[in-house]
Amino acid sequence: MTTYRKAQDALSLIPDGSWIVAGPGCGAPRTLLAELGAAATGRGWTLGSGLLLGDLPFLDAVRSGELRYRTWHVSAAARGPVAEGTVGYVPMRSSRLHAMLAARPLGAALVRVSPPDGSGRVSLGPSVSYGLSALELAAVRIGEVDPDLPRTCGETEVDESVFDALVEADTPAAYHRSQPPDETSRRIAEAVLDLLPPGPVLQIGIGAIPESLVGILAEADLGPLRFAGMGTDQMVDLFDRAAPRGAASGPGIGTEPAILSPELMGSERLMRFADRNPSVVLRPSTYAHDPARLGAMDRFVSVNSALEVDLLGNVNSEMLRSQQVSGVGGSLDFVEAAGRSNGGLRIIALPSATSGARHSKIVARVEAVTLPRMCVDVVVTEHGVARLDGLSTVERAEALIAIAHPDHRDALADNGGKE
Numbered sequence: 001m002t003t004y005r006k007a008q009d010a011l012s013l014i015p016d017g018s019w020i021v022a023g024p025g026c027g028a029p030r031t032l033l034a035e036l037g038a039a040a041t042g043r044g045w046t047l048g049s050g051l052l053l054g055d056l057p058f059l060d061a062v063r064s065g066e067l068r069y070r071t072w073h074v075s076a077a078a079r080g081p082v083a084e085g086t087v088g089y090v091p092m093r094s095s096r097l098h099a100m101l102a103a104r105p106l107g108a109a110l111v112r113v114s115p116p117d118g119s120g121r122v123s124l125g126p127s128v129s130y131g132l133s134a135l136e137l138a139a140v141r142i143g144e145v146d147p148d149l150p151r152t153c154g155e156t157e158v159d160e161s162v163f164d165a166l167v168e169a170d171t172p173a174a175y176h177r178s179q180p181p182d183e184t185s186r187r188i189a190e191a192v193l194d195l196l197p198p199g200p201v202l203q204i205g206i207g208a209i210p211e212s213l214v215g216i217l218a219e220a221d222l223g224p225l226r227f228a229g230m231g232t233d234q235m236v237d238l239f240d241r242a243a244p245r246g247a248a249s250g251p252g253i254g255t256e257p258a259i260l261s262p263e264l265m266g267s268e269r270l271m272r273f274a275d276r277n278p279s280v281v282l283r284p285s286t287y288a289h290d291p292a293r294l295g296a297m298d299r300f301v302s303v304n305s306a307l308e309v310d311l312l313g314n315v316n317s318e319m320l321r322s323q324q325v326s327g328v329g330g331s332l333d334f335v336e337a338a339g340r341s342n343g344g345l346r347i348i349a350l351p352s353a354t355s356g357a358r359h360s361k362i363v364a365r366v367e368a369v370t371l372p373r374m375c376v377d378v379v380v381t382e383h384g385v386a387r388l389d390g391l392s393t394v395e396r397a398e399a400l401i402a403i404a405h406p407d408h409r410d411a412l413a414d415n416g417g418k419e
Contacts, residue, residue: 002116002145002166007032010142010165011039018043018107021134024050024073025263026271027127029110029144030171036110037061045107048090050097050129051075051327053174062086072097073327074318082324094262094289094330097130101137109134112169113143114151116160123156125149126231126264126271129285135162144169150275152264154257154282176265178233181212187382188349189213195378195385197299197343198222203229203334205304206265209349213303214238227259228294229302229334231280233266235259236273257281262288262330289333295340302334303347306370308361311397311412313373313388315348316366328370335375345377352381353405360408362400364415379403 011032014020020036022029028049036047037058043066047058051073059077061067063086072092074082081087092100111131113122122143124131132155135141141162146169160166181189189212196202202225204210214234217225218241227235239258258279264270274280287293294300306317307325318326338344348371353360362381377389379400386399401412 002160004145004168005165007035007167008039010167011035013140013142013164014043014045014108015139016043018045018140019104020045020047020108020110021101021106021130021138022047022049022052023111023124023127023131023134024052024129025127025265026053026174026176027112027125027131027149027263028052028174029112029142030174031144031167031169032110032142033058034171037067040067042066046070048072052077053176071327073329074324079323079325089324089327091328093328093332094129094285095291095333098133098284098286101130101133106134106137106139108140108142109138110142111135111144112146112149112173114149115145115147117151120160121157122160123149123151124158125152125156126274126282128154128156128282129262129288132158132284133286140164142167146173148173148271150271152274152282153276153278153280155284155287156282173271175267176206177267178211179208181208181215184351184382185209185212186216188351188380189216191380191385192303192347192349193217193220195345195347195380196220196222196301197345199224200299200301201226201228201297203227203300203302203338204232205331206230206232207305209305210303225258226256227261228288228297228300229261229330231259231261231264231266231270231274233270236270239273239279260288285330289330291333291336291340294334294337295344297341299343300338300341301345301347302338303349304331304334306348306350306361308363308366309348309350309379309400310363310366311400312393313376313379313396313400314366314369315371315376316368317370319368322367332371332375335371339375346375347378347380348376349380352383352403353408357405357407360404360412362404362408362412364412
């Protein structure tokens with residue numbers, strides 16, 4: 001029988017001065033994180049994590065100086081503290097996470113897991129991007145056991161004996177709720193759909209436009225589909241809608257998984273769908289964000305949104321009006337993979353302007369370069385498609401101005417449309 005400790009007792013095992021890493025997203029150890037602030041007093045701990053959904057209960061300890069927090073994917077709750085300098089932002093592409101964790105002594109790993117099965121194995125469920133690396137490298141390993149966590153297929157299981165302590169989860173899992181697509185998102189998604197090759201391997205980011213694209217794929221005649229990268233609720237809808245039409249027009253190719261993912265980011269529905277489903281395979285970032293592995297797949301297409309694109313084709317998906325609002329994530333890894341792929345394509349899709357056309361999202365120069373200009377093939381807005389690959393700098397500017405919001409085209413031409 002598994003023996004559980006109280007969260008505070010488990011956290012007391014972590015040595016003073018430790019670098020602690022917590023699992024992200026829908027696999028975040030929320031019970032342990034809720035207790036971490038109180039446990040951190042006088043311990044000199046530093047917490048590191050990727051994207052954490054919802055509130056951050058340990059922030060009071062961070063503000064008081066009892067706990068340091070470093071993140072490589074800024075959540076909504078962390079934006080203010082990052083701007084203040086209370087929380088540190090670490091620019092990091094996902095394929096480098098294992099190397100970053102291995103570069104310094106890792107004191108503890110905190111992860112959320114399923115209950116042990118009959119063989120004493122637990123699953124990390126929806127999140128394995130860097131969780132397995134953290135467990136491999138940490139001196140102290142603490143698992144938070146959630147009976148509702150899906151037991152996923154792929155590289156997600158470890159033996160319960162690797163843990164120094166197990167605690168029972170007394171907080172609900174974190175879920176990502178998609179926003180309903182608007183007319184602009186649908187129009188952009190339809191334009192992206194026209195660019196896709198038959199039988200693509202699609203990588204989509206989170207957001208209204210990529211998620212709208214998945215929502216209309218069942219109506220297209222692209223043949224078998226596969227997904228790499230983030231797994232989302234819309235993919236479940238696609239399976240359900242395509243199933244009556246047969247495998248030839250739905251997800252999956254032969255024995256290959258329909259979804260190859262480091263992270264599932266969605267609702268309870270996605271978690272139920274992924275539970276023990278061999279069509280959904282999770283692998284850590286050392287595999288699922290590896291540009292060489294992904295680039296070996298034919299017709300790998302990356303579709304990501306952005307905050308702004310400049311007239312050179314540089315992409316900013318992480319800074320808004322001098323404030324860090326997101327992170328690099330796997331975007332650079334995926335566009336590199338698409339650039340290596342036979343028949344691959346690198347697409348950036350975004351609205352031409354903010355609400356009411358107040359600010360153009362096609363700009364003279366971006367605030368931060370998340371994706372450099374040589375990594376973008378196509379930019380799509382609701383006003384059209386700009387194919388950048390092979391164009392000169394002047395031609396790029398002209399193509400991008402042509403798909404900018406009409407209210408901003410003259411200003412763009414005056415300020416940046418010249419070589």
